[in-house]
Amino acid sequence: MSLEALLEKIRTHQAVVGVFGLGYVGLPLVIRFAEAGFEVIGFDIDEAKIAAINEGRSYLNTVSNESITAATQRGFSATSDYARAKLLDALIICVPTPLNRYREPDLSFVTSTVENVLPYTKAGQILSLESTTYPGTTEELIKPLLESQGFEIGQNYHLVYSPEREDPGNKNFTTQKIPKVCGGSTAHCLTAGVALYSEVVNRVVPVSNTKTAEMTKLLENIYRAVNIGLVNEMKIVADKMGINIHEVIDAAATKPFGFTKFTPGPGLGGHCIPIDPFYLTWKAREFGVNTRFIELAGEVNRAMPAWVVQKTADALNEQGKAVKGSRILVLGLAYKKNVDDTRESPAVEIIHLLDQKGALVDYSDPHIANFPRKREYRFEMSSVKLTAEALSSYDCAVLVTDHDSFDYKMLSETEIPFVDTRNRMPIQSGSTPA
Structure with a gap:
């Protein structure tokens, strides 16, 4: 299938979309594609999730049973059978990327997903990685696996990186309303990625390549991690001085420029902010760079x-x-x-x-x-x-x-x-x- 044929299938919503990983990122994305009129197949290795979805039950309190039922009525189905990937035109990977015990990136979920789906890939597809990772993952890890099947990236297969930006529980910013950053391995890949996501989100932000998109995701969360580390350290100092740090922050936030409000807490949580900085510090060492500022914030928060x-x-x-x-x-x-x-x-x-x-x-x-x-x-x-x-x-x-x-x-x-x-x-x- 040519790029033009893929774009036409996307434009007319005839493309079949597969989402791999039905967690806090993948499941809302599935529902959004189904709402837009696409046939969607969700893949997960957790049979309990598959059973719940096929019974119309949600296992996330941020996704309602009604949303699951509506999506399945529109043609969404869930499976653990990778052979069904042969039906897909678009593959979107939303699996976890945790750190191992040494705080190094663990990409085993990503690599195993791609390796399991490789026998069922076909020319003309687009594969998008959404899992948070270090700059270079798409080109250094995913691209060679696809090329091992004889595909020419940008010619008969399309590869993009488009980082997830979900904020579970935030009703003001749903999947459709959050701008989607997208970088492609080639210009043709980017064209396919922008076309795909433009059908389900209000705004797609194209960037020059996959590394830029990967770094964008890390910067967003490192920015938050560093600033939270700052206010956490300020909290400790203020506590010793008998000062209410929250009163200080509220007063500082009245300045209409040059100050962004961050609040201290008991530590960082969630998949992104506690983990993303270490993806960059690990990769930076390959280039002989020590990210001392980022690591210091991590020490404070931990x-x-x-x-x-x-x-x-x-x-x-x-x-x-x-x-x-x-x-x-x-x-x-x-x-x-x-x-x-x-x-x-x-x-x-x-x-x-x-x-x-x-x-x-x-x-x-x-x-x-x-x-x-x-x-x-x-x-x-x-x-x-x-x-x-x-x-x-x-x-x-x-x-x-x-x-x-x-x-x-x-x-x-x-x-x-x-x-x-x-x-x-x-x-x-x-x-x-x-």
């Missing part, structure tokens, strides 16, 4: 859970109690409010550190009924229903994730020590800012 634990110990100490043996309730397990995503959540590390110190720890999170499986942590825990009676049975509570559904009036009236890492409670209520 130290915040330990800071919260120390503030918890201080709050207990004022009551004549030690951490060891104390019953502590952690409020919020998700990495951000109003979602059920625990990836890289600082709450998990805080629970781990408190447990190591001998505390008897529980958690309460209305969005997460049971502690999920983790690579490094295993806790047999279920969410505690937050009531005044339940709260009074603990020696201390720590607000880590400020879900809107928490009863803050009730929390403000508690008589137990309360550590607030999100500035959600008035200081006069007796809470300890952290």
